[in-house]
Amino acid sequence: MALTSDRNTPYRDGELISVPVAAGVKIYxxxxxxxTATGYAAPGSTATTLTYLGRAEEQVDNSAGADGARTVLVRRRKAFLFANSATDAVDxxxxxxxxxxxxxxxVAKTHGTNTRSACGIVLGVGAEGVWVE
Structure with a gap:
């Protein structure tokens, strides 16, 4: 039903989020x-079903746990410096x-013949790596 009066809508910052971790993984x-395709946090990997979230703020070991047994804090909405692929370099x-x-x-320049998921937008490239927003 549409509003008929003002509403005090709750909000979150969205910069630091807590995400349930996938079973059997360790995030550094x-x-x-x-x-993942089911919405659980996991370390980045070469796959086509992943959605980039951001950078882990902490180490979480859920290698012996079920989906969601642990959570990880993920920082978003910033530019992070990641390594550049040696074989498919971002330029x-x-x-x-x-x-x-x-x-x-x-991170890499291309989707690797449809084998990689998109990460983020490149903001800068240098000898130290790739700045990704």
């Missing part, structure tokens, strides 16, 4: 974190364009 602090021409997830610390 500072790593690239994704949501200056990629600034403003999406890059793709290789693993929990590495």
């Amino acid at each position: 602090a500072g790593s690239l974190v994704v949501a 200056q021409a990629c600034v403003g364009k999406p890059c793709y997830i290789v693993d929990d610390q590495t």
